[in-house]
Every structure is written in C-alpha cells, then in structure tokens.
Amino acid sequence: MAQVELNCFAITVPGTEEICAEEIRLLGLNPQIEPGGVGFAANRRDLYRVNLWSRVASRVLVRLGQFRCRDFPELYRQLLKLPWGRFVRPGRPCQVRVSCRTSRLNHSGRVAQTVRAAVEKVLGTQDPLPGAEQLILIRINNDQCTVSIDSSGELLHRRGYRVAAVEAPLRENLAAAILLKLGYDGTCPLVDPMTGSGTFAIEAALIGAGIAPGHQRHFAFMDWPHYRPHVWTLCLQESGKGRKTGGEIIALDCNPTAVAAACKNAAAAGVDSLLRIDRGQMEDLQAPAEKGLLVCNPPYGERLGRVEQMTSLYADFGRLCRESFAAWTVGWIAAERHFKDKMKIGCQRIWSFSNGGIEVELRQRAGDKREKS
Ligand SMILES: C[S@@+](CC[C@H](N)C(=O)[O-])C[C@H]1O[C@@H](n2cnc3c(N)ncnc32)[C@H](O)[C@@H]1O
Secondary structure: OOOOOEEEEEEEOOOOHHHHHHHHHHOOOOOEEEOOEEEEEEOHHHHHHHHHHOOOEEEEEEEEEEEEOOOHHHHHHHHHOOOHHHHOOOOOOEEEEEEEEOOOOOOHHHHHHHHHHHHHHHHOOOOOOOOOOEEEEEEEEOOEEEEEEEOOOOOOOOOOOOOOOOOOOOOHHHHHHHHHHOOOOOOOOEEEOOOOOOHHHHHHHHHHHOOOOOOOOOOHHHHOOOOOHHHHHHHHHHHHOOOOOOOOEEEEEOOHHHHHHHHHHHHHHOOHHHOEEEEOOHHHOOOOOOOOEEEEOOOOOOOOOOHHHHHHHHHHHHHHHHOOOOOOEEEEEEOHHHHOOOOOOOOEEEEEEEEOOEEEEEEEEOOOOOOOO
8 A cells, every 4th residue: 555656746835846846856756846836746655754854845735636627517426536535534524725717617615515515425424523624625727627635734834843933933944945045954054143933043953953844743644544653653763863963053132032932942843952042132243153154034124113223233234244254155034125235245136935925035145165275
C-alpha cells in the first residue's frame, strides 16, 4: 500500500513556487510548478514528508479525480466513483469549498450539497465523529471539475510554536520564504533587530538546525483511514537525524512584551538554546561579526503607528545598515509608498507580496563579498 501513487498539489503563496519545488525536489520527488503551487506524485510516506518538511507551502492537497461535468446528475455519478473510503472516516464532518468559473455548473452551494450527498452515499450515514472537519475542495473551470482533499488540516504556517503573539506577526511560511530568498542556509550569523514575536529568528533556527517545521503538529491525514502511524513515526525519526548547529542568531526588540512573546515561542519551538533574544533599541546594535544577514520586518506605519513616527525609524535603520552592519546582507520588508527613500542605502526589490492585507516588498542590499586583506 505504501507505493500507492497520489496526485498531490502543494498550494503556495505567489512567488514561493520555486522554493517549494526545491523543497520537494530535495525530498527525492519530481515537482512541477503549476499556477498557484507545485504538483507532484507521491506515495503515502512522501505525502507525510512534504507536510512535515515544507517551510513555505500553505497546504498540501491530494487530487482525487478530474472529470468533465456539465450537470448535477453527472457530477453526482462521477463523485460516487472516487475513493472516499481511503480519506474520510464515516461520520467525519466535511467542509466543502467550491469555486466555479465559466462553467455550466455555477451554483457553488448546490455543488457542495451534491458532494456531501455523494460522500455520505459512499461511506454510509454515521453519528458525527468529534474532531476537525475534513476539507474537500472542488474547482470547476470550463466544465472541468477537479476534486481534491486536504492532507494538511490547519494551514502549514501554523507550526504549533506560536504560543504568544504580538501585533502584526509575520506568517511563519512567509518568514521562512524571505530567509530562503535572501540565501539564508543557517551557516552565517543572523540578526533581527525588530523581532516582535521572534518569527524570523525561530524560522532561522529551524533552518539552521535542519529541524522539520511540522514536527510538532497534527495533520488532517492523521484522521484518514489511509493513515499509517508507523510510517509517520519513521518520517519523524528520519527528521531527527542529521541535525546541525547553525550560525549565531540574535533577536532584539524594544518592547518587553514582544521579547517575552519571542522567548515563549522559541521555547515552544524547542530552539531557545539556539538563539539569543534581547531587549534593546535597534539603533544601539553592534554587528556581532564581520558579515552575516540582517533581516527585519519594521512596523509599516499603516497599523502600528503613524507614518511620521516611522520616518525617523526607517532613517535610523538605514544608518544602522550603512554603519555597524555595512558589510552585511540586509533584507527588510517595506511598505513601499511611505519609506521609499528614507533608508538611503542601495537596494533592490526581490519580491512583492501581501502581508496581512498590506502590499509590501522584500528589499535586499547585497553584502560585501570582498575578503578582508
Ligand atoms: C511589525 S513588528 C515585527 C513582527 C515580527 N516580524 C513578528 O513576526 O512578530 C515590529 C517590531 O519592531 C519593534 N520595534 C519598533 N521600533 C524599534 C526599535 N527602535 N528598536 C527595536 N525594536 C523596535 C516593535 O516593538 C515591534 O515588535
């Protein structure tokens, strides 16, 4: 049974498809970039491993079937043929998410009803099981219907370590994607001078130590009849091997509540011994090494304070980059329209994305590549 080929699809944040494909390739699979994510064929163990190891995917689906369909009786007939019994326990409540585009079937509510009816017909009626709902996704485009089942459950950025929050935290998979886009591999020192709840520092520690981001959490596939706990145990055991010691990681914040939150989160992630979290002003920081990565998610001024107050903060951050961290690679998230020229350092935009509904940019200043003579 372990050899059963599943047609899988990892949903990604736009702009992280390449990174996700590389993660999947490193697991020995053959990823194909598609609109919205990365497709790959996998057996049961591989599916578990992608959920366990992807730092940037949002969730991983298994595509159960694809068929052309223009009316409800046909939809129902096709749905009855799918192998629901491997993925849904009788009595497991299902959430059906439907999108219809340029198709004869365009009543998403009725499509969802038809799916529920077909699943119940195949599995039989049972008393509802406790626990999370199983998510089923139906996409109908140009009369072509794709039926997928979610293997992840909670979105993958929820690693399970965020036990304390601050305002405007960065999603864990966005933080990991930013670190990877900046070329971070855990070998060089890393400093986050405005760390908030510590997301960059914790994700960096996980990367540096080679710790699987999903090793502490529950996944939807664990509720499937198809689930084999011993296979998962093997995946976890493998993930514990080859742990490395990464470069130094320092996180700083001027707000004691943020420092306390970052400490709690780092402890929950099991990486508190791999990083240092200090209370202090970003302006007073000294670089702990000649070179490294300075990474930062400053307040945007949209929701965490007024634009005028932020202007001097960005000017100070620019000074820090030019002076104490002059030879370091710097990456920061900027809400373009307010702070375009405030930092006065040459940089390039390497990614545009949405963070909590605000359009932002990841900017990078390359580090000094020259060796000291
Ligand atoms: C947008 S939040 C960072 C969120 C963080 N990336 C996370 O995932 O939780 C910005 C942080 O910068 C901190 N901050 C603002 N000005 C600072 C300064 N001058 N020195 C140090 N920290 C500062 C704030 O206290 C806040 O926690």
